[in-house]
Amino acid sequence: MQTFRTLDAVAVPIAGIDIDTDQILPARFMHKKRENYGRYFFHDLRFDGDGTPRDDFILNKPAFRTAKIVVGDRNFGCGSSREQAVHALADFGIRCVIAPSFGDIFQTNCLKNGVLPVVLRDPVVREIREALEAQPGGHLTVDLESETVTDLAGSVHSFSTDPFARSCLLEGLDEIDYSLTLLHRIRAFEASKS
Amino acid sequence: MFGKIWNRHKVYERPDGQTLLYIDRHYIGDDLPMDTFETLRRKGLKVRRPDLSFSIPDHYVSTRGRSLADTVDAERRASIEELLRFSADNGIRLFGLEDVRQGIVHVVGPEQGLSLPGMTIVCGDSHTSTHGALGALGFGIGAAEVSHVLATQTLWQRRPGTMRIRIEGETGLGVTSKDLIMAVIARIGVAGAARHVIEYAGSAVQALSIEARMTLCNMSIEAGARAGMIGPDDKTFAYLHGRPFAPSGAAWEHAVREWSTLASDEGAVFDRDIMMRADEIAPMVSWGTSPDDSGPITGCVPDPTTMDDPVKRRRLEKSLAYMGLKPGMPLEGIVVERVFIGSCTNGRIEDLRAASGIMRGKRTMVPTVVVPGSGMVKAQAEAEGLDRIFIDAGCDWRHAGCSMCLAINGDIVPSGERCASTTNRNFVGRQGPGARTHLMSPAMAAAAAVSGRLVDVRQMEIG
Numbered sequence: 229m230q231t232f233r234t235l236d237a238v239a240v241p242i243a244g245i246d247i248d249t250d251q252i253l254p255a256r257f258m259h260k261k262r263e264n265y266g267r268y269f270f271h272d273l274r275f276d277g278d279g280t281p282r283d284d285f286i287l288n289k290p291a292f293r294t295a296k297i298v299v300g301d302r303n304f305g306c307g308s309s310r311e312q313a314v315h316a317l318a319d320f321g322i323r324c325v326i327a328p329s330f331g332d333i334f335q336t337n338c339l340k341n342g343v344l345p346v347v348l349r350d351p352v353v354r355e356i357r358e359a360l361e362a363q364p365g366g367h368l369t370v371d372l373e374s375e376t377v378t379d380l381a382g383s384v385h386s387f388s389t390d391p392f393a394r395s396c397l398l399e400g401l402d403e404i405d406y407s408l409t410l411l412h413r414i415r416a417f418e419a420s421k422s
Numbered sequence: 423m424f425g426k427i428w429n430r431h432k433v434y435e436r437p438d439g440q441t442l443l444y445i446d447r448h449y450i451g452d453d454l455p456m457d458t459f460e461t462l463r464r465k466g467l468k469v470r471r472p473d474l475s476f477s478i479p480d481h482y483v484s485t486r487g488r489s490l491a492d493t494v495d496a497e498r499r500a501s502i503e504e505l506l507r508f509s510a511d512n513g514i515r516l517f518g519l520e521d522v523r524q525g526i527v528h529v530v531g532p533e534q535g536l537s538l539p540g541m542t543i544v545c546g547d548s549h550t551s552t553h554g555a556l557g558a559l560g561f562g563i564g565a566a567e568v569s570h571v572l573a574t575q576t577l578w579q580r581r582p583g584t585m586r587i588r589i590e591g592e593t594g595l596g597v598t599s600k601d602l603i604m605a606v607i608a609r610i611g612v613a614g615a616a617r618h619v620i621e622y623a624g625s626a627v628q629a630l631s632i633e634a635r636m637t638l639c640n641m642s643i644e645a646g647a648r649a650g651m652i653g654p655d656d657k658t659f660a661y662l663h664g665r666p667f668a669p670s671g672a673a674w675e676h677a678v679r680e681w682s683t684l685a686s687d688e689g690a691v692f693d694r695d696i697m698m699r700a701d702e703i704a705p706m707v708s709w710g711t712s713p714d715d716s717g718p719i720t721g722c723v724p725d726p727t728t729m730d731d732p733v734k735r736r737r738l739e740k741s742l743a744y745m746g747l748k749p750g751m752p753l754e755g756i757v758v759e760r761v762f763i764g765s766c767t768n769g770r771i772e773d774l775r776a777a778s779g780i781m782r783g784k785r786t787m788v789p790t791v792v793v794p795g796s797g798m799v800k801a802q803a804e805a806e807g808l809d810r811i812f813i814d815a816g817c818d819w820r821h822a823g824c825s826m827c828l829a830i831n832g833d834i835v836p837s838g839e840r841c842a843s844t845t846n847r848n849f850v851g852r853q854g855p856g857a858r859t860h861l862m863s864p865a866m867a868a869a870a871a872v873s874g875r876l877v878d879v880r881q882m883e884i885g
């Protein structure tokens with residue numbers, strides 16, 4: 229897995245509560261080979277029926293095309309467990325999503341794909357979103373080692389990450405390889421149950 | 423109950439609280455990313471416990487025919503083929519297209535007696551919460567986690583909170599477990615149970631059949647819960663007795679004794695506790711683009727201008743615009759253009775019996791597709807003559823699969839059309855781009871099919 233330490237990048241505000249994974253990646257693209265899933269990211273909001281980019285969708289605005297951070301809203305990524313939604317996000321270039329809360333499986337899926345989900349308080353996220361709308365192309369700095377987000381005004385907001393997930397991201401640890409080092413415990417567990 | 427199952431499956435707990443949890447049952451569908459299985463090949467790993475995994479293609483299979491060639495296109499066919507190949511290479515038991523047991527993972531598992539009380543059950547599909555109806559801890563996982571389970575038969579988890587939802591009292595005529603869960607979600611919201619496992623309890627829940635309990639647990643994920651579960655009781659044991667993969671003989675007696683210890687103890691404490699009255703719940707229907715956008719059929723489309731929270735107001739306005747509905751419209755009478763009966767929520771035999779009860783001797787007014795949840799459900803329905811009732815009413819009677827629930831196998835709701843649907847999600851574009859989904863119970867969907875509009879099933883004559 230790609231390591232994540234610190235990220236200073238353009239952030240795109242995506243307003244709206246309960247953005248589900250059907251929005252992030254419509255189901256009809258789920259079977260596609262893992263080749264640039266970024267093209268399907270928010271597909272039906274980004275493109276018209278005939279494939280023309282929609283000017284009214286924020287990801288199509290020039291200032292946000294290089295965004296690596298998404299600032300979402302409550303319950304971001306709820307719904308279907310499809311990991312392809314995170315593949316779309318990651319392949320588009322997003323390395324961090326900041327929101328007041330996440331869909332449970334989506335949050336886990338992010339962590340397994342080198343994307344950092346950051347939970348900040350609702351009013352703080354709203355303030356950051358509004359500042360980004362006012363200053364398109366603005367940068368945020370996300371530091372996983374110190375667990376802080378620095379906003380456009382230079383204010384620093386602390387967040388906390390699960391210690392295990394954090395060390396996996398910082399070290400780019402492969403979870404399967406790590407778990408296989410515990411195989412003796414798994415075998416002992418199986419022996420105790422049989 | 424959650425605590426008992428969790429503690430019995432702990433392989434190792436790190437000082438930071440992350441727990442390596444042993445997985446008893448793993449279902450594998452056909453909708454995983456193509457590189458899920460590649461992870462194992464790349465590492466040179468075999469599936470560690472192929473005897474604990476079961477493969478069942480469901481999302482991409484055609485409901486028009488039972489051959490791979492019926493699949494809508496070569497790319498989707500490749501997804502099914504990848505599952506078949508991987509299962510064969512690793513010795514994983516497969517219920518393939520030619521197998522009468524094939525169907526939706528969450529219908530087949532319980533039906534075959536593969537999902538049992540006390541088990542930890544996972545699948546790369548959010549509706550794995552269904553299996554909790556049998557007193558198991560079942561939850562959906564992502565594809566990377568699927569690879570992890572295949573390689574290690576375990577999963578890293580952090581202990582979730584517990585939440586009890588008690589539904590007390592008697593359920594009114596025409597009110598089903600679908601209505602109960604829709605009322606729960608409408609009350610607590612789509613994130614209302616986030617980071618919690620729900621245990622359903624109370625007299626109305628105990629009174630439900632096992633299949634009805636599956637519908638309840640199935641939609642727990644629509645309230646944001648990790649899982650939903652119900653303490654196993656005599657009904658659970660009676661349902662499982664004699665199922666192909668359930669224990670038998672002396673092992674059965676032993677298993678029942680053990681399962682009988684699973685239900686929550688008297689006085690068990692939950693992190694959150696909610697109480698609802700069953701007699702206050704009417705048949706429900708959704709009007710918006712999220713499962714919590716639901717209300718009783720006797721109600722009206724809400725008015726965004728009455729909402730204080732500007733974020734919620736904006737979402738409601740967008741939702742109504744997508745659904746083509748006006749504030750204040752009565753829900754009863756909304757004209758529908760299509761009906762879908764099926765899915766892991768409502769594709770079981772009892773669901774088809776309920777729907778056929780409404781349709782008997784009547785004609786559908788709009789195109790209506792009926793998709794059994796499994797080949798076994800289809801065979802049972804045909805043995806009972808339900809297929810004739812559906813066909814005589816003008817329905818399209820199909821083969822088993824996920825079908826129009828998420829519209830990736832060719833069964834889709836055309837853009838702009840309004841569909842009365844027994845499925846679990848009414849998200850924007852869920853049943854096809856521009857499709858407008860109204861969630862409801864099978865009887866309510868059948869009533870909509872023969873009326874051409876949303877109606878209160880309690881006003882219908884039952885055949």
